[in-house]
Amino acid sequence: MRPSIFFSKVATRAAWPVTRRDRGTAPLVPPVLCYHRVLPRSGNDKQQARYSVTPAQFRAQMSVLASEGFTSLTLREFSGAMRGLRELPPRSALITFDDGYNDNYALAWPIAREFGMKLNLFICTGLVEGENIEVFERRTISEKRSEEDYPALWQPLQWSQLREMSAAGVDVQFHSHGHENMGSLSSADITADAARGISLFKKHLGFTPTYFAFPFGHYGSYPHVARALLAEQGIEIFFTTELGRKTVEDKQTTFSRIVIHTEDDLDSFRRKIYGGYDWMGTLRKLNYSVRGWLSSDQSTRWSEGS
Numbered sequence: 001m002r003p004s005i006f007f008s009k010v011a012t013r014a015a016w017p018v019t020r021r022d023r024g025t026a027p028l029v030p031p032v033l034c035y036h037r038v039l040p041r042s043g044n045d046k047q048q049a050r051y052s053v054t055p056a057q058f059r060a061q062m063s064v065l066a067s068e069g070f071t072s073l074t075l076r077e078f079s080g081a082m083r084g085l086r087e088l089p090p091r092s093a094l095i096t097f098d099d100g101y102n103d104n105y106a107l108a109w110p111i112a113r114e115f116g117m118k119l120n121l122f123i124c125t126g127l128v129e130g131e132n133i134e135v136f137e138r139r140t141i142s143e144k145r146s147e148e149d150y151p152a153l154w155q156p157l158q159w160s161q162l163r164e165m166s167a168a169g170v171d172v173q174f175h176s177h178g179h180e181n182m183g184s185l186s187s188a189d190i191t192a193d194a195a196r197g198i199s200l201f202k203k204h205l206g207f208t209p210t211y212f213a214f215p216f217g218h219y220g221s222y223p224h225v226a227r228a229l230l231a232e233q234g235i236e237i238f239f240t241t242e243l244g245r246k247t248v249e250d251k252q253t254t255f256s257r258i259v260i261h262t263e264d265d266l267d268s269f270r271r272k273i274y275g276g277y278d279w280m281g282t283l284r285k286l287n288y289s290v291r292g293w294l295s296s297d298q299s300t301r302w303s304e305g306s
């Protein structure tokens, strides 16, 4: 288990009695869960690929949401609620998947539907187009093994699958074209990346995306300038992978998401949906700021998502 995940689990468990937010009435923004892949374990030692949960884990998590009365929201429903145009159910959550691999279609979607849960996808249009995207080319040993065992699940989603999902109510939205850290791109490169991806949305799906999940999503990867440039191209709401929800009244346009890891058991999953990890956002922001002061190397970050 990665040290940062181990620390988070221990710290949130210890702090749970005072940080739990499943009893209060404060109108907090619903938890936005961030997944990447649903993949079976692979290889002789049954390892789990990075940024994935097993089908059994995903099924158990969807079951918790359903049995504890959570309504899953589409991004459109979520943004309506954030603008005061619709009431939120007493318990609601968003289930989002990043990047755009076939397991989202082949495994995650059927499991979610079993429990009446809606999915939202943030797709990297360059991945769907079959381009060589550096971050996806670099594979760990466990990822290579997973791809050998389950080649079909490692195919990018096809536009026809995305059209089918979109027509069936899955909100398909944007996760950049080239999956680069926008904190290190020039303004011209950010604009070009967004324009390329948005033109592919129009061509293949027939609409312009309005929601955007930043690649990586940690502090430093979603600068204000990038949000301003993306807003010029029609993006209205942004998502990161930092922690810490605000109240609905804050009228923000950038929202945190909580990454679900294979290390999550059902107890830590419950803490994630009931706000037990929210306070860690402050800690991570402090950690990022301190590292920034101590070093000019902004790459030394406590990275969560991809």
Ligand SMILES: [Zn+2]
Binding pocket: 098, 099, 175, 179, 215, 216, 305, 306
């Ligand atoms: Zn990503």
